[in-house]
Amino acid sequence: MTHSKPKIVAVDGPAGSGKSSICDEVSKRIGWTYINTGALYRGVGLLALSRGIDLNDSASLAAMVDEIAPGLAWRSDERSLWYKDRNLTLEMNSEQAGYAASKVAKQAAVRDCLLPVQRQLTLSAPKGSLVDGRDIGTVVFPDADLKVFVTASLEERSRRRMHQLGTDTEPQALEDIRKGIARRDERDQGRDTAPLKQASDAVVLDTSDLSMEESILALIRLLKERDLVG
Ligand code: DC
Numbered sequence: 001m002t003h004s005k006p007k008i009v010a011v012d013g014p015a016g017s018g019k020s021s022i023c024d025e026v027s028k029r030i031g032w033t034y035i036n037t038g039a040l041y042r043g044v045g046l047l048a049l050s051r052g053i054d055l056n057d058s059a060s061l062a063a064m065v066d067e068i069a070p071g072l073a074w075r076s077d078e079r080s081l082w083y084k085d086r087n088l089t090l091e092m093n094s095e096q097a098g099y100a101a102s103k104v105a106k107q108a109a110v111r112d113c114l115l116p117v118q119r120q121l122t123l124s125a126p127k128g129s130l131v132d133g134r135d136i137g138t139v140v141f142p143d144a145d146l147k148v149f150v151t152a153s154l155e156e157r158s159r160r161r162m163h164q165l166g167t168d169t170e171p172q173a174l175e176d177i178r179k180g181i182a183r184r185d186e187r188d189q190g191r192d193t194a195p196l197k198q199a200s201d202a203v204v205l206d207t208s209d210l211s212m213e214e215s216i217l218a219l220i221r222l223l224k225e226r227d228l229v230g
Contacts (some may be wrong), residue, residue, distance in 0.1 A: 045100025
């Protein structure tokens with residue numbers, strides 16, 4: 001019996017747009033696999049930091065990522081990230097990991113090395129995968145069954161991030177977060193290799209004025225419209 005190719009939904013978008021939370025919940029409701037590709041970049045960033053590697057040193061990063069890629073694992077069922085027997089999940093969600101990830105993600109050698117890891121993870125899913133990142137619809141799976149570009153205004157993304165961090169509502173705290181996200185957007189959109197951009201055939205899902213539940217239902221509606229789920 002031949003194993004039919006799993007369905008693939010590519011979900012790209014900027015930091016704080018809500019794509020990870022939406023994919024996480026939608027995949028649970030429809031019984032698909034959730035692949036958080038940002039976690040892999042965060043893992044590379046964290047390991048580079050713990051080894052004292054300069055995040056701008058492309059040669060050292062290239063050598064490191066070649067060595068570590070076989071041991072780096074995203075476990076979709078637990079939403080956890082591992083390097084060999086080290087659980088990186090808690091560290092992965094820190095601001096420091098996000099910063100390091102966006103720096104290492106600029107390096108072509110890092111991206112090249114993570115490309116087959118992302119494809120292999122996705123293609124081994126039993127039913128279908130929701131894959132979120134920055135270049136999934138443009139580079140990793142240009143022939144995905146559905147491409148969605150999730151976005152939200154910078155103001156709204158900053159407010160959500162502040163809420164997530166549990167920071168108080170001082171105007172300065174919000175302003176610092178807003179600047180950090182704007183810098184991250186600039187790095188992700190401005191890099192030479194696989195920059196964040198909307199695929200020409202992607203459907204835009206603007207969550208600025210949507211609750212989490214409304215966003216989840218909007219993605220499920222898109223999947224149904226394409227007959228990807230019943
Ligand atoms: O989605 P995230 O915030 O966990 O991603 C962390 C960083 O990794 C982000 O700044 C850009 C980078 N990234 C990427 O370049 N390509 C991907 N497919 C996923 C993440």
